[in-house]
Amino acid sequence: MRLVVRDVGFTYPRGDHPVLTSVSCDIPAGTAAAIIGPSGSGKTTLLSLMGDLLPLRTGSIEAVDSRGIGHPLAEAATWVFQTVSLLPARNVLDNAAIGAHSDGVPKADALSRAKDCLARVGMAGRERDPARTLSGGEAQRVAIARAMASNRPLLLADEPTGQLDARTSAAVLDAMIDARGDRTVVIVTHDLEVAARCDMTFELRDGALHTRPGRVP
Numbered sequence: 747m748r749l750v751v752r753d754v755g756f757t758y759p760r761g762d763h764p765v766l767t768s769v770s771c772d773i774p775a776g777t778a779a780a781i782i783g784p785s786g787s788g789k790t791t792l793l794s795l796m797g798d799l800l801p802l803r804t805g806s807i808e809a810v811d812s813r814g815i816g817h818p819l820a821e822a823a824t825w826v827f828q829t830v831s832l833l834p835a836r837n838v839l840d841n842a843a844i845g846a847h848s849d850g851v852p853k854a855d856a857l858s859r860a861k862d863c864l865a866r867v868g869m870a871g872r873e874r875d876p877a878r879t880l881s882g883g884e885a886q887r888v889a890i891a892r893a894m895a896s897n898r899p900l901l902l903a904d905e906p907t908g909q910l911d912a913r914t915s916a917a918v919l920d921a922m923i924d925a926r927g928d929r930t931v932v933i934v935t936h937d938l939e940v941a942a943r944c945d946m947t948f949e950l951r952d953g954a955l956h957t958r959p960g961r962v963p
């Protein structure tokens with residue numbers, strides 16, 4: 747799914763100044779894009795607009811398929827949030843399968859996909875553990891596996907590896923990016939190492955996006 751953002755501005759209802767003034771970008775299908783920028787520059791705000799978690803008032807954001815047909819952002823997007831939420835009493839496998847299953851993937855397929863994605867993020871062998879027994883970084887990896895296992899064509903991730911050490915973070919990101927297929931991945935991060943693993947990097951500064959060189963050769 748191609749993501750086309752045009753002239754997006756945004757001011758919070760009680761905000762005294764615009765967080766975003768004129769944001770534009772065009773992210774082709776199957777691309778992993780990083781959004782970096784100083785704290786408070788509006789990265790999470792922009793990601794929330796991309797996933798229709800905040801109402802868009804100025805500009806446009808479109809998720810367009812290969813036939814040029816636009817799709818509702820809320821239906822196209824799956825999320826990895828900064829603060830992970832898992833169902834604490836359910837096991838790791840059920841948590842990882844829940845996104846795909848609730849989107850209509852038959853249960854057996856959802857479980858098998860979830861198992862594969864858990865292995866990719868280094869959680870093989872932990873499938874039967876209750877989610878409440880996981881560390882923060884393990885829970886974060888299950889949330890990433892849950893998003894990877896879903897069918898949705900747009901993966902929006904807000905600091906997805908913030909609780910992982912550098913080595914695990916690199917391995918998990920590579921797994922997420924390598925498994926993207928046609929899925930478009932947008933990652934908000936402070937970490938330039940994370941951005942360097944993506945195909946494109948945008949810097950959000952003074953309310954606008956600036957393109958930076960992408961993946962480090």
Ligand SMILES: Nc1ncnc2c1ncn2[C@@H]1O[C@H](COP(=O)(O)OP(=O)(O)OP(=O)(O)O)[C@@H](O)[C@H]1O
Nearest residue numbers: 758760761765783784785786787788789790791792
């Ligand atoms: N609900 C809200 N109401 C009013 N202002 C808000 C709200 N949420 C965020 N802001 C403000 O909007 C600005 C951008 O916030 P946002 O969380 O998008 O930045 P960010 O770049 O993701 O920051 P960080 O890197 O610190 O997570 C900040 O000045 C913040 O205080």
